[in-house]
Amino acid sequence: MAGPNEVDRTIHSHTTGAAAETAAAHQSEKPLKLYAGWFCPFVQRTWITLNEKNIDYQYIEINPYHKDPDFLKLNPRGLVPTLGVPVPAPVTSANANGDSNDDVTNNASAKKERKLKPIYESIVIAEYLDEHYSDTTKHGPRLLPSGDDSLAAYERARCRLWIDHISSRIVPAFYRFIQHTPEKDGQYTIDDAREELLKQMKVFFQEVIDLDGEREEMGQASGPWFLGKRFSLVDVTLIPWALRLFLIDHYKPSGVGIPEEGKGGEDEEVWRRWRGWFGKVRERDSVMSTMSAREKYIEVYQRYAEDKTGSQVGQATRGGKSMP
Template sequence: MGHPDADVHPVATGAAKTVVDRHQEDQDLILYGSWFCPFVQRVWLVLEEKKVPYKWVEVNPYNKPDSLMKINPRGLVPTVEHDGKALYESSVICEFIEDAYPDHQKLLPVDAYDRAYSRLWSDFVSTRIVPAFHRYLQFLPVTDLPGLEEKRQEFLDTLLTFSRAMREPKEGGFFFGGSSPMMVDLIAAPWLQRLWVLDEYKGPFFVPLTTEWKRWNDWANSLSDLKSYYETESDKEPTRKLYKR
């Protein structure tokens, strides 16, 4: 993606703006985020799924608020402030929210092995899927068709590996662990939501509809139907401009 242009759209749009507008009152937890950032969206999805009260503070990367710089001098997002203490790094924040709000919907399994399994594949998303996505998106020149195809296949291979790790679907949903969305689903969701960017800027991109990919496609459809998924998505046009090279 690179750095967003200085004229980045200043606020969320579409469904996401409606959610932002609902979260402007002071709360014990403050989320400093930029509407376009997939790592911010991870945290946002967790907050929405757990129904944790929070205040949203929009951060323009070229005009960061003083309140953010005081608690995180690097000015990176996502940052959360909770009872006057700051945390950053999206995966760390997501786990913190799970621990700090145990009476809200649980996003990590109770069983110790299942919790570790969830963390293992959340890490796979961060260390394998996300880098492969960006290597493909940033590959130039697009006239190098063999090189482009290599990056496309590398990315698809990570998605297939991820889908093969999913548990057998249970009645009511096809999420990674079964019938309900869990942390690992939300950790991966922002990149599922941005697959259209690959199609737009790297030529036709699609996940096959073969039997081998059925579990992935069922998972993607279940995730796409989540209210939190589509309510944290901004309109495509401001997003499109961010990725244009």
């Protein structure tokens, strides 16, 4: 597999705008560490989750194409986001039995020792954070429905189904669209790419709207978020790519193609829901505080628009493979 090319190696190296302020506020040494690449939408999923749940962490910028050796020791795969999690050292059976006073002392020391362990894959990280930082008085509402009853279990499963739809349908369609070049017309046209992205977005927002009223029957409010009035991990999963749709408008003829208000035809209600949801996205502090300057995204995504990137995502899209 080809490695990073010069286009990738020369990208801007740090956050700007609101994201720079957020990163600066999280530079001090903390047990929990976020290894991030400022431009990466997968990283933004994790960053939103950390800020949404008011979790204390240290932000560490990683250039994915100039990986620090210490970072590779932590996560040899070199993926961002990576969460460095302080995990207690295991207690030996001898210490656990308390065989002597020395053993008791050693046991106490062992409990205090913590080793940094990596968690990666943005959805896995988000679920870990939601589960581990579950005290709602400190960390706000859970991002996935909690509870042991059958309805809560069903709602968690439903959330995960639509998280999968975003990750396996909408996100690949985004990259297929932005990486289209005229040379690809023999494989698929730009109109094909646009149609696929809009189709998968409509499938998702049709579910959010719930036109058949099933959610009202279950006592749940409709909108503005996937779980009604409650912001959730489903919303977090989609937000980074929703915020980057302007790049397709910038780089591709005729842009994304989302119809203007009142011009959606039979899909007007779906796009009305999209507009309401996206408006709320742009008002949410945990989201906008993790965005860098617009012009820097335009600059860094040119490599995707010209299909020159050597990133794992870019290579997967180019080769018709699933997301890494």
